[in-house]
Amino acid sequence: MKTEIINQLENILTETTQLLDSFSQADINTVPFKDSWTAAQVGCHLLKSETGIDGLFYTPTKKADRKPDENIDELKKIFLDYSLKFKSPDFILPEDKIYDKEELIGSLKEVKTKITEAAKNVDLDEIAPLPQGHPFEGYTKLEMVHFLAYHTTRHNRQIQNIKKMI
Template structure:
């Protein structure tokens, strides 16, 4: 089961790059709907979520005392329900600025490579070492991989909608 979610993770992260590459620099920074993020901001948000996640996965902790995928279906159902609006925690809200397309894509490619390598080479049955107050506290590392996968898929859907609007 680990291989399946890691394959989905790689596909989702790769799709983010493909989607962002389809935008011109101007389109990447165009607000699609009033009060919404630009495609560049969505890309930056995804980066802020996955940047450093490799270190979280590599950090040794105790194993969870339950099925390490116990919460995966709930995470999937929450993030893939596109009719539900969500509010991002402040620490991963993207900066309101003009994004350089190539810099954004390069940063995402590097973070994606680190994330997928860590997912393949870490003990995902361990508890994810998250700071108090993080909404994902209590999840296994495997559930974190599910979270990143479904979170990325959700935002890829958002980027697709933006591409039609701009």
């Protein structure tokens, strides 16, 4: 199960860069409709939310005193329900600027490598060392891999929708 979700995550993160690469430099920074992010801003949001996760995985903590996959179904239900709308926390909001497509894709590829290598080389049954008050405080590293997969899948769909509108 762990190898399967890590492979899925790797494929989902690869899909993100392939989707972004399908845009021209101009189109990746084009607002498709009122109050929407650009495809580049979605990519930036993903980059901000994924950067440093490898460090979180590598930080040794205690094993969960519960089933390490207990919250996976709930995460899937929340993030893959496209009728739900979320407000992004400020610290992972993308800047309103023109992004360099190649630089953004390169950064996302680098983060993908770091995350997937970390996930393959740590004990995912450990509790993720998240700060007190974090929405996923007490979640396992395995559950965080699933979160990344579902969160990124959600935003890949958003990028696909932006592509259709441009």
